Each structure stands twice: as C-alpha cells, then as structure tokens.
Amino acid sequence: MSLEERLKEIIHHAYEHSPAMRQRFDAAGLGPDDIQTIEDLDKLPVLSKDAVAAMQRENPPFGGLLAAPLSEIKHIYFSPGPLYEPDASEHDPTHIPMIQEALRQSGFVPGDVVINTLSYHLVPAGLMLDEALTGMGCTVIPGGVGNSDLQVTMMRELDVTGYVGTPSFLMKLIKKSEEMGLDWRDFKLSKALVTAEPLPASLRQKLEEAYGVKVGNAYATAELGFLAINTTGGLPLTLLPAPIIQVVAPDTGKQVGPGEAGEVVVTNFNKAYPLIRFGTGDMAIFDDPAPGQSKQEARTITLVGRSGEAVKVRGMFVHPNQLRFAVSQAISFEAVQGVITRPELRDQFVVKIVPRETPADMAAVVDQIKDLVRQVCRVRVDEVTFVAPDDIPEGSPIMLDQRSWD
16 A cells, blocks of 8 residues: 555544544645545645643643554553653554664564663563564564673673664663673674664764664654664665655745755554654755655755754653742742763763752751652753752753764
C-alpha cells in the first residue's frame, strides 16, 4: 500500500474515531475527503506538542486523541511535555517494521545477541527496540540504563554482537572495559544502532576506526518511533519509508523546498492513536534529489535544533516548565536555570537557583531538588548551586545549552 493510500485510510479513520482529530478538521473547515494527497496535508494546521499537552490537561488522559478503547492499549508511557503516550504500536502497520529497517541498515541480522541499554521504564524506547529485535530473530539482553560494570561483563561472557542505546553510553562501556583490565579485541560487539542524542563525527570515527563498531545513527521520537537513519557518516539523515514526514515552514505550515529549513512534521498510521500533522519541534534542513518525483526514502534531513525551549539531556527532553515545577516543590526561588555542558563526551547537567531566602539545611534541600528533578524530568542532576541574581540575568533562558558537538 502506498503512502497516499495509507494516508486516505488513516484520515477517514481518525475523523470517525478520534474526537479531537474530528474537531481539528472541523475547525479548519475540512472533511476527510479534502485530504487526498500528501500535499493536501498542508491544508491542516500543525498540531504542536505543547497543544497536545494542553489538550491532555483539559481532557485527560489523552486529550480526545485516542481512537480505540483503552482496553486495547498495552502500555501507557510518560513523555516530556508532560504527555501521556499510549502504546498502540500493534495498531500501526509501519511502526515496528521501520525500527527493523533501521536495524537492518545498521548491520543487524537474525541471530545477533544485542544489549539494549535504552530505558524500559516510563518511556517507550527500550520496549520498542526489544520488540523489533526479537521480531527479527535477535536475542536481547534488557540492560537498560546504568550498571556499566555488569553490562560489560555480560557483553563479554555472552558474546554480545550488537548494541542499541546512546553513543555516549557505548563509549562509557568501552572505557569501563578498559578500566576493568579487559582487551576490547576479545569482545564480539561489531555493530551499534545509536539514538536519543547527537553523534559527533569524532566519536563515530573513534567507535568505528579504533574499536571496530559499525554505527547506525537513528532519529526517533517517543510519539512516532523511528523516522530517519544515517549509516555512512556526515550530518544528513535519510528518511525511512514511513510514516509521512514533512519539513514545513513554521510560519505558514507549508512544505519547504530543498536546502531550506523548517520543522519536522509527521503523520502516522496508528489507528489507535492517530497523529495527523504532529509537530516534533525539531528543526531540520530538507533535501530532495528529485522534487515531485522521489520516494520519501530518497530524501534527507539535517537536524539543526529545536523550535521551542526544550533541551535534550542524555537522551531525554527537559522542558523549562518541568524544571521550574520540580524545583518549586523544594524551595521558593526568584530564578532557576538548567545549564548543560559536555565535558569528555558526557552531558553535565547543573541547576542554578536564585533562592528567595537561604535554606537552613542547604545539603538537605540540594538532595531534595536532585531527587525531584530526577522524578519529574527523568534526568539526573550533577550539581545544584545557589547563585546571586546577577548570575541569571532577567530574560535568560530556563534551559541553557552550552554543549559543543565538534
């Protein structure tokens, strides 16, 4: 079935079964028959992540977007925003196959023993990769995040051949093996699919040339799954054949031309949770070798940042409102700022606070703030520091990204 055939099918299904999607169409003066081609999608306004968060607050838990009974949903995840995300992957015929396509392009084959270091808790990444890998005949070790000593031991003793997770954690495991006195040449790991954070060219080169690990770099989102893949180096990511991926001008919502920048906007084919013209918030430069003629998988995007204020820290988006909320539960403050740097290929997350009054037990409040940020934002804070007002000038961003990816 072609993308446009799938599009017409999901548009009619969403209009009939998703109250919020019907409302969006009605507000735009559209009916399902008005969308016949991918180009026709430009008639419908982009649905932002912030808008979905507001819809969920007004109409919990899913903002009227759910198009199936809750009893048909296997899991419910929690994504930054904050958003509840129903796991309806079995209702989307392209979801798992696209992850498997990215895995195959990265060199994974049936029989591989793969350590999956993506989180299995609250977010979909770990389970999504697990299902895709086992479905293509691989054996999965559900490593999750942390326990680097144990994971290194298992990689060696179980002859692990593949890795999925963030690139920085892969390098951490390699360095940990060296600290343990092990010789990397004794490991069988030869392929990796990395995601959730940028992959610097220098890190990719080191993984491939110094340690013999072929690297595939995937672009994915919690709501939509895998969207694009790079297996050859450089910045452009090649789009996967599905779902429908557009790059649109933020001011007009129209598809940009080759070489132009815009927001990545996606339409999925999920009959339980249809997201039509969902704005990821990611900005990208679009390229198309044959405009009007090429298939989607011949096009590329080069990610250039976020359209909003959220910043990805160790693979998780941290929104300013999440950080403010977390800190406010522990202390009254005039200003707060999360500062992200990246010494030695690892994200360093520091929370700076201008308190309204100095806490009596500074250490206890610091520990409380670290725990609250970890719970709300699902990212560990390396340091909490109390600063003078001049250290966070008025108008400063809540999330300050000072990382260099050179």
